[in-house]
Amino acid sequence: MVSDASIQQWTDEAEVGYDVDALKRRGRGRPGRGAEPMQVVAVRLTAEELDAIDAAAAKNDMSRSEAIRAALAHFAA
Template identity: 45%
Template structure:
């Protein structure tokens, strides 16, 4: 008898595995949709994004955080928007 344990700690017996296999075999999956499904964060531009560490003074950081809170967004999005506007990049 084969037993497997899930990440949650549940032990699956042969009967459990057979039931799962039967369910998978009886369900029609859109294989192409499953292949194209991406994991992780959505792409932000034409390619993978880079992390760019930047030092900022406490007053500027506080202003960014205040604006992010007021706009109900993240500090990263505020910084990206400011850079796009400053550099005139879409």
């Protein structure tokens, strides 16, 4: 439940007005990996394949995504 004090505080804040520019300001989101836009590619993997990727990633102190990108780079080389 919302208390009467909270409602009063929100009302007072709204009556004063909001800084629209501050409300519109947002973070950049996920940091980019380069100058070009990235694409998301969906791939279906078995549980065993995911376990193998996760084990390799942990062994190399990488995220799952980093391990998949490294495997793709190795395959494409």
